[in-house]
Amino acid sequence: MEAPILFYEPGSPPCRVVLMFLLENGIPHKIQRIKLFEKDHLKPEYQKVNPFQKVPAIQDEDGFYLAESHAILKYLVRTRASMVQEHWYPSDPRKRAKIDELLDWHHSSLSWCTKVTVWNAVMVAKFMKQPQSVSIPVVEFALDRVKKSLATLEQLIGDGPFMIKGMEQPSIADLSIFVEIDNLRLLPSNVLAYIQTNTPTSNAIEDRNSRYYFSWTEYPRLCRWMERMRQLKSYSQVHQSFEKVVAMLHPSTTNRNAFAKI
Structure with missing residues (x-):
């Protein structure tokens, strides 16, 4: 072919x-x-x-x-x-059905809220320098959905190595969800403060208990899964540009190695 x-x-x-x-x-x-x-x-x-x-x-x-x-x-x-390789989308109809289930959930629940949050907090506020055009209620709603989605995945993965129960290697559902979540490393810990500090009349909120505060430490099992996914041989090659952007946005943090420390 x-x-x-x-x-x-x-x-x-x-x-x-x-x-x-x-x-x-x-x-x-x-x-x-x-x-x-x-x-x-x-x-x-x-x-x-x-x-x-x-x-x-x-x-x-x-x-x-x-x-x-x-x-x-x-x-x-x-x-x-x-x-x-068979493990990506097994021929077993039940395993394949569970992969399809996760892929559908990814599009209907996880994908849109991560995109809305990253787009507003990073692309609009930071790169496009238009923080005043960001709708705070929209960011609030999307970030809340992000946290709920991550909490769902934290429970779903349990003590298993990958998302589909009984599978010892990743599926296409693992791959799709992983890259989506990995994109959240572009976010700062306090999303609202980050948006506000890019506004001329800033009164940024720094409360770690704020609903706008985002921390990977709340999802230890998910983070361990993400570190396993980052060991795929293609990850470094495909994410070279992405890693540079993460380092540029958060040069003083350990964001790049966040998963390995949990």
């Missing part, structure tokens, strides 16, 4: 998920960079690739296009079965 083309933006967690999966399974591929800040995804030629005008997307042989990271992962499992 021909090598699929991955339309890719390194700042996108779903893009990083697909690239990690390709690398973990040794699937030959090509990468075409889509620069979101230059609005490549809105250009007519990309609309032919993905009418939803988002990343990631792939182009396979015979001009077949497919978008959405979960759909892409499952397609690669089916079309590159001889290359893909």
Whole structure:
């Protein structure tokens, strides 16, 4: 089979998920960079690739296009079965059903609240320098949902090594959820204070008991799972740019190694 083309933006967690999966399974591929800040995804030629005008997307042989990271992962499992290790999406119908369950929950519950929180606190307030345009009630609601989602995952993983009970190796659900949560390392410990300190008339809140305070120490089992996921051989290669951004945002913290210390 021909090598699929991955339309890719390194700042996108779903893009990083697909690239990690390709690398973990040794699937030959090509990468075409889509620069979101230059609005490549809105250009007519990309609309032919993905009418939803988002990343990631792939182009396979015979001009077949497919978008959405979960759909892409499952397609690669089916079309590159001889290359893909069984544990990523087992043929056992019950294990596969539990993976699908987690993937659906990821999109319906976890994904949107992490994106809203990171977008407002980091992209809008910090990089775009428009903290005054951030809706504090929206951030409050999204961050509350983030914490509830992480608490759910903390209970779900229990004492097992990975998200699916009885599995000793990661699945595509582990991979998708991990990269989404890992993106939260862009956040400071006090989200509201971070937004306010980028505002000219700042009166930042520093109360560690504040509902805006975010701490990884509340999720020890989840953090241990994340450290296991970070040991995947593709992680460092795919997250080089991401790690630089984390270090730039939080140069005086140990955020980069947060999971290893819990």
